[in-house]
Amino acid sequence: xxxxxxxxxxxxGRDAVSLAVALARRQDAKLQLVMVMPxxxxxxxxxxxxxxxxxxxxxxxxxxxxxxxAMIPDDVTARAHxxxxxxxxxxxxxxxxxxxxxxxxxxxSSRGLRKRFNVGSVAGTLLHASPVPxxxxxxxxxxxDPITRLTCAVGTRAGADEVIAVAVDSAxxxxxxxxxxxxxxxxxxxxxxxxxxxxxxAAHDHANTRLAxxxxxxxAGGQVSVEVVRGSTVEEAIGALAWDEGEILLVGSxxxxxxxxxxxxxxxxxILRALTVPMVVVPRSYRSDDIQSRQPERxxxxxxxAGEGRDVQPTEVxx
Amino acid sequence: xxxxxxxxxxxxxxxLSSGSVGLLGAVVIGVSCIAPAYTLTAALGPxxxxxGVQLPAIFLVGFIPMLLVALGYRELNNAMPxxxxxxxxxxxxxxxxxxxxxxxxxxxxxxxxxxxLAAVAVDFFYLMLAQLTGNESLADLTLxxxxxxxxxxxxxxLACWVSYRGMETTKAVQYVLVGFQLLVxxxxxxxxxxxxxxxxxxxxxxxxxxxxxxxxxxxxxAFAAGVSLSIFVYWGWDVTLTMNEETKDPERTPGRAAxxxxxxxxxxxxxxxLATLSYAGVGDGEFGAGNVDNQGSIFAxxxxxxxxxxxxxxxxxxxxxxxxxxxxxxxxxxRTLLAMGHYRALPASYGKISPTYKSPSYATVAAAVAASGFxxxxxxxxxxxxxxxxxxxxxxICFYYxxxxxxxxxxxxxxxxxxxxxxxxxxxxxxxxxxxxLVMFVKTATxxxxxxxxxxxxxxxxxxxxxxxxxxxLLGAVLMVVMYRVNPAFFKGDTxxxxxxxxxxxx
Numbered sequence: 001x002x003x004x005x006x007x008x009x010x011x012x013g014r015d016a017v018s019l020a021v022a023l024a025r026r027q028d029a030k031l032q033l034v035m036v037m038p039x040x041x042x043x044x045x046x047x048x049x050x051x052x053x054x055x056x057x058x059x060x061x062x063x064x065x066x067x068x069x070a071m072i073p074d075d076v077t078a079r080a081h082x083x084x085x086x087x088x089x090x091x092x093x094x095x096x097x098x099x100x101x102x103x104x105x106x107x108x109s110s111r112g113l114r115k116r117f118n119v120g121s122v123a124g125t126l127l128h129a130s131p132v133p134x135x136x137x138x139x140x141x142x143x144x145d146p147i148t149r150l151t152c153a154v155g156t157r158a159g160a161d162e163v164i165a166v167a168v169d170s171a172x173x174x175x176x177x178x179x180x181x182x183x184x185x186x187x188x189x190x191x192x193x194x195x196x197x198x199x200x201x202a203a204h205d206h207a208n209t210r211l212a213x214x215x216x217x218x219x220a221g222g223q224v225s226v227e228v229v230r231g232s233t234v235e236e237a238i239g240a241l242a243w244d245e246g247e248i249l250l251v252g253s254x255x256x257x258x259x260x261x262x263x264x265x266x267x268x269x270x271i272l273r274a275l276t277v278p279m280v281v282v283p284r285s286y287r288s289d290d291i292q293s294r295q296p297e298r299x300x301x302x303x304x305x306a307g308e309g310r311d312v313q314p315t316e317v318x319x
Numbered sequence: 320x321x322x323x324x325x326x327x328x329x330x331x332x333x334x335l336s337s338g339s340v341g342l343l344g345a346v347v348i349g350v351s352c353i354a355p356a357y358t359l360t361a362a363l364g365p366x367x368x369x370x371g372v373q374l375p376a377i378f379l380v381g382f383i384p385m386l387l388v389a390l391g392y393r394e395l396n397n398a399m400p401x402x403x404x405x406x407x408x409x410x411x412x413x414x415x416x417x418x419x420x421x422x423x424x425x426x427x428x429x430x431x432x433x434x435x436l437a438a439v440a441v442d443f444f445y446l447m448l449a450q451l452t453g454n455e456s457l458a459d460l461t462l463x464x465x466x467x468x469x470x471x472x473x474x475x476x477l478a479c480w481v482s483y484r485g486m487e488t489t490k491a492v493q494y495v496l497v498g499f500q501l502l503v504x505x506x507x508x509x510x511x512x513x514x515x516x517x518x519x520x521x522x523x524x525x526x527x528x529x530x531x532x533x534x535x536x537x538x539x540x541a542f543a544a545g546v547s548l549s550i551f552v553y554w555g556w557d558v559t560l561t562m563n564e565e566t567k568d569p570e571r572t573p574g575r576a577a578x579x580x581x582x583x584x585x586x587x588x589x590x591x592x593l594a595t596l597s598y599a600g601v602g603d604g605e606f607g608a609g610n611v612d613n614q615g616s617i618f619a620x621x622x623x624x625x626x627x628x629x630x631x632x633x634x635x636x637x638x639x640x641x642x643x644x645x646x647x648x649x650x651x652x653x654r655t656l657l658a659m660g661h662y663r664a665l666p667a668s669y670g671k672i673s674p675t676y677k678s679p680s681y682a683t684v685a686a687a688v689a690a691s692g693f694x695x696x697x698x699x700x701x702x703x704x705x706x707x708x709x710x711x712x713x714x715x716i717c718f719y720y721x722x723x724x725x726x727x728x729x730x731x732x733x734x735x736x737x738x739x740x741x742x743x744x745x746x747x748x749x750x751x752x753x754x755x756x757l758v759m760f761v762k763t764a765t766x767x768x769x770x771x772x773x774x775x776x777x778x779x780x781x782x783x784x785x786x787x788x789x790x791x792x793l794l795g796a797v798l799m800v801v802m803y804r805v806n807p808a809f810f811k812g813d814t815x816x817x818x819x820x821x822x823x824x825x826x
Contacts, residue, residue, distance in 0.1 A: 009674035038677050042340050042565040044487035045643075046650045047352040047554075048425065049561040051400035052407075053654050053679075056661055060672050 001029045002101040006092045006122070007080075008035070009064035011140070012107030017071050018144055019137035019278050020105045022246070024076050025146040026174055032099060033068045033080035035061045036091030058082065073144060089125035096132050103280075108136035127281050133166070135248075135280045148246030151179045163252035166282050170250070177223035181241065182208070238275055249279045340566045344490070345559050345576030346583065347497045352555030353580075355587055356500045356618070356633075357641040361439055361709050362552050363595060364614025365773070368706075370545040371601050371609070372524075374592045376533040377542075381549020382581065384759075387752025388720045389557035390744050391727035396561050398730075398820060403658030405723045407815065412726035414817045415664070415810045416799070421726065422659055423795035424719030429652040430686060431712045431791075432554075433645065434694035437474040438705055440641040441467060442616050444474075447634035468698055472691050474645065479687035482649035485676045496636075496643055503636040504587050507618070511594035511625045521624060522600030522607060526593055543762035547713035550756065552588065554716055556580055598625060611774060615705035649686060656682035664809040665802065693791075701783055703774030710763075710773045711787040717760035718792065724753030733822035764789055 005020040007013045020031050037057065040046070065080040072078045085091030092104050108123045126134045152167035164180070171178035208228060231237030340348065363374070370377045401407040405425045410418025442461045449458035461467050488496075514520040529535050536542045559577040566572035599621060601609040606624055613620040622633035657679035660669025673680035697704045728735070731745035767785035770777030777783055803810045 013674070036677075038485050041487050041489065042348060042562070043344070043490040043493045044650070045348050045351040045493060045558070045647050047558050047648065048404060048429070048651050049396065049558050050402050050404045050651070050654055051396060051561075052402035052404075052658065056402055056657065056670075057672060057677060061677075064674070 003103045004096045004101045006106040007033045007068045015107030015137035015141040021144045031078035034095045037084045039086045105135040133282045152250040179225045182228045247277045349559035349580035352558045354644045360618040364617045366548045367608045373536045377545035380533045384755040385553040387748040388724045391749025402654045409726040412730040421722040426652045427791045428715040430689045433690035435708045436641045436645045437471045441470045443634045443638040450631040478645040483683045485678045508590040508594035511598040520598045524600040547759045551713045652686040653679040653683040662814040701776040706774040710784045714788040717756040721757035724749040
């Protein structure tokens with residue numbers, strides 16, 4: 001199993017490498033440190049023309065990759081390569097598709113003035129376009145020890161099954177305790193007035209039933225807990241939960257993508273800021289069995305399926 | 320630890336850049352680099368000031384040294400592909416001192432053009448605001464010195480930011496920009512001729528064969544100044560020649576594109592030049608092309624009377640093309656500075672690359688600071704900053720291109736006479752082109768000491784163009800000596816060695 005690590009020679013890159021190591025341990029996953037070399041379009045019409053910048057840049061990327069590899073402990077297998085693409089997100093997706101990797105790991109935070117924008121651009125693009133799950137390392141993540149618990153946030157709409165399936169499978173494979181959480185605050189109906197209170201309650205009960213069913217389907221020997229969290233904001237709901245240090249949060253992208261594209265980055269940012277533990281976003285229509293038996297020709301089909309699934313998001317809200 | 324790392328050659332090469340440019344695309348790139356709408360508005364006036372009605376003749380003659388030098392540039396670019404271009408090649412041929420100055424000349428030329436592009440964009444920005452709102456006083460905002468400087472610095476900063484982030488003009492945008500430029504310039508020319516035909520021209524002047532005779536230019540000084548300006552008008556054309564693997568047919572596309580581009584450009588230049596002269600004459604009346612107030616930016620003055628309500632299209636095309644050029648031109652000095660930092664000819668910080676955007680971070684910002692500084696100084700001390708900047712720019716291009724051409728001759732000396740192709744492309748063409756440009760440089764530099772030269776601005780009895788041009792070169796020389804004191808490694812040949820093309824390598 002391969003994980004793609006979107007490496008950059010800054011704090012964010014270090015966050016990503018740390019999370020990658022934490023995720024790879026216990027999994028025997030192989031890490032691929034990927035740096036994206038920007039492709040320059042000849043139509044940018046740079047003048048006076050030159051042809052040597054790429055070799056200077058390439059040497060610099062090799063140096064940075066060597067630094068990145070040096071951060072990875074001996075018990076984790078890793079290799080590094082440079083991929084040429086017109087965008088950071090595009091390069092990482094190419095790398096994941098080409099190598100049949102099952103996860104893309106990036107650092108989602110950045111410091112200073114550009115804070116928001118960067119989470120919005122690279123992470124945002126990946127969350128909308130990646131055919132495989134995307135793991136976002138929070139700012140300053142330096143934990144290298146294996147993950148200790150999985151939390152899966154699920155709702156009641158279509159798409160919840162996929163996330164639960166991935167979470168159940170993942171927890172079973174890693175022999176980790178699984179916590180299923182219903183964040184009721186995230187449902188559009190929860191913001192309504194008293195007249196909808198009954199509907200909220202019904203949704204609540206429904207969520208509990210679904211969670212219980214999912215829990216029952218988990219392979220014997222696993223630990224499952226169920227929590228329902230209410231809150232008027234994302235931060236409030238997340239803040240109401242207790243988190244283990246080595247925990248990761250699993251969410252489905254459909255849950256976030258009900259918002260507009262630009263808003264997704266902000267939501268991810270909010271969750272990350274409130275969260276302090278890593279978040280893995282699973283694309284809609286992503287099946288957990290793909291993780292274990294991915295065939296190259298199927299991965300292409302899968303990618304377009306996932307794309308269609310995301311495009312029809314708005315129709316789901318009305319269900 | 321079982322880590323492996325792919326070798327530098329493991330870089331996966333695919334996608335955009337290779338084999339994606341056809342003949343039309345290459346011509347579009349060529350025209351875009353020349354930016355004819357910007358070039359004409361900036362250079363037409365100063366050239367008329369020098370050579371009067373012989374403007375068409377000079378536009379034709381000016382192409383010759385550009386062609387000769389570009390052939391040499393292509394040979395060097397193939398033999399020593401390097402981000403430092405003129406800097407690296409001149410260092411390899413003549414050693415670190417000449418190389419450093421060659422690099423400085425290139426950086427200075429691009430930095431000067433950056434400041435001029437931004438200033439022209441600002442003029443047309445306010446002009447367009449006036450045309451959009453119908454409030455003519457808005458166009459005069461550009462004459463308000465503090466506001467003008469502030470707006471120009473904002474434009475430079477924006478272009479720097481876009482370039483720093485590695486954002487690029489896409490193919491579709493480039494096609495639209497270039498098509499729009501050619502369309503509007505054609506429109507301008509036809510409208511001007513229509514005014515002449517209808518007797519509504521400002522100063523209808525009959526076209527005469529004499530306009531095409533370069534020997535009719537009154538003095539060698541005027542001729543030299545005209546040629547150094549027309550080097551600037553073709554600056555950008557040679558990009559088509561240096562294209563290679565990015566074209567669909569590397570054997571034929573670059574040559575054909577270069578020919579087609581120069582045809583398109585010569586036709587548009589001559590048409591617009593003839594239209595302007597026929598419509599406005601070279602007198603110093605309100606709209607006359609000989610009026611020094613009109614020469615800094617000729618379309619800003621003439622587009623209104625010539626095109627009427629459609630003059631806003633001219634503002635739009637000059638604004639859009641100079642903004643696009645501003646962004647792409649930032650890449651070049653940044654990469655030369657980066658290469659100089661890389662070879663320790665400048666402090667190592669210039670060699671820094673942004674981890675996030677993979678662009679030359681320090682060097683891009685340095686180029687923006689330099690362009691801003693140059694603009695502020697010129698704007699404050701000059702009565703006609705655009706005019707004087709363009710004249711100084713012509714000088715600077717002659718300087719670094721002259722050095723580059725000579726570097727070609729000297730670097731290839733061992734193989735220059737091995738076959739007919741080498742004699743022509745590695746020896747005769749660059750030698751002739753280089754000599755012409757260096758003579759033009761020296762002549763223009765000497766002449767520009769006259770306080771009446773250019774727009775007539777002067778400091779302490781010395782022409783401003785001379786101060787700008789040689790001042791920038793002297794500043795380079797001083798910085799070079801400082802750099803030698805601080806870190807002599809480059810100057811001792813530790814990072815980039817002097818050499819020449821080995822005789823046994825036949826190309």
